[in-house]
Each structure stands twice: as C-alpha cells, then as structure tokens.
Amino acid sequence: MLTSGKIGLRARHADDIPVLRAELYDDVVNSARAEGGPWRPITPESKDPRLVVDDQEQGRVQFSVVELEGGTLIGTATLWDIDSHNRCAHIGLGLLPSTRGKGYGTDVVAALCHYGFVVRSLQRLQAETLSDNTAMLRSAERNGFVREGVLRSSAWVLGEFLDEVVLGLLAHEWKPAG
Numbered sequence: 001m002l003t004s005g006k007i008g009l010r011a012r013h014a015d016d017i018p019v020l021r022a023e024l025y026d027d028v029v030n031s032a033r034a035e036g037g038p039w040r041p042i043t044p045e046s047k048d049p050r051l052v053v054d055d056q057e058q059g060r061v062q063f064s065v066v067e068l069e070g071g072t073l074i075g076t077a078t079l080w081d082i083d084s085h086n087r088c089a090h091i092g093l094g095l096l097p098s099t100r101g102k103g104y105g106t107d108v109v110a111a112l113c114h115y116g117f118v119v120r121s122l123q124r125l126q127a128e129t130l131s132d133n134t135a136m137l138r139s140a141e142r143n144g145f146v147r148e149g150v151l152r153s154s155a156w157v158l159g160e161f162l163d164e165v166v167l168g169l170l171a172h173e174w175k176p177a178g
C-alpha cells in the first residue's frame, strides 16, 4: 500500500465495488461533474472498467483509497492515460461524500504524485477539473500543481457549459511532503 498523511492507496477489492457504485457513480450530480460525459446508471452485474479493475491495462492504474486508521474505504484514485514515451499521465480522484473536506483529497493527490514521479518515473502529471471545483483545485495546488490554462465552456454539465481548468506539475517542481 502507498500511504500519504492519513490515507492509503491499495488495490480494488470486490466489496469496494457496491459502495463505490452507490455513493459515487449512482450520484447523478457528482458523476456528471466528474466524469466528462453523461451520467448513466451502472447495473450491479456490470464489469464497468471504472469499478472492476483490469490488472493488464497498461495505460491506467486504479486504486481504492482507505483511511489509514481503521482501513475504511473512502474513495477512488486513478493515474490514467499513462504515456511512457512522453513520460506523462493524468490524475483523477473521487471521495465518498461523507469523507470530503477533511484534508484527504490533498493527501490523495500527494500519494498519486509519489506513485507517478517515484514509482513510475514520470516527468509530468496533469489534472483537469471544473473551474468551480475549489476543493479539487486546492488539493492539486497544495501539492504544487500550477494552473496552465482554462478551457472555456468545454464541459456540458446538467444543462450548462462550464469552464475547465488544466493544471500541471513537473517532476523537478514537486516537493514531497516530509
């Protein structure tokens, strides 16, 4: 397990799946804001790749996030679109509603940076989020990500176009938490 602050990143377990489906992916507003596409329900038997991890998939590494104290599942974290030629990847995360706003998001971004830069020897990490997602913007900026641009009206979210912010962090800029 990879740890940072109060959280750990571990492999997806079968009993994580119904919790993540109910609390993250069945939430229409959360899904529509975080997924970059239209919400649609996931059936319980589905092998939806957001929930059921394919260990052979080279372009994406998916983690379940747990509280270190007690080991309770609190969300998901992903390194995706891993490009081994340009040595870059994107980060993504989603926490269960009851666990947000407690500093875990900042810790999860730190753990993803460690995985990307130290374990995978990447040179650049990127994050995209809606411009009104202060918690995500701050979680990234607290770890050294800088805003590189705004994609104006790039996301259709439940009846309106919203701006997205692109953030980037280079390996030499990253200061691991002590």
Ligand SMILES: CC(C)(COP(=O)(O)OP(=O)(O)OC[C@H]1O[C@@H](n2cnc3c(N)ncnc32)[C@H](O)[C@@H]1OP(=O)(O)O)[C@@H](O)C(=O)NCCC(=O)NCCS
Residues within 6 Å of the ligand: 030, 033, 034, 092, 093, 094, 095, 096, 099, 100, 101, 102, 103, 104, 105, 106, 107, 128, 129, 130, 133, 134, 135, 136, 138, 139, 142
């Ligand atoms: C985005 C998310 C991962 C952030 O994690 P979090 O644990 O809630 O964030 P933290 O508690 O670490 O807070 C980080 C910063 O954001 C601020 N913040 C947290 N929630 C906030 C809110 N609702 N409004 C404004 N600021 C907020 C905190 O005060 C903190 O600021 P600081 O660094 O200046 O002290 C989490 O809120 C989440 O899963 N949201 C829903 C899914 C999502 O949006 N995922 C990202 C898609 S790109």
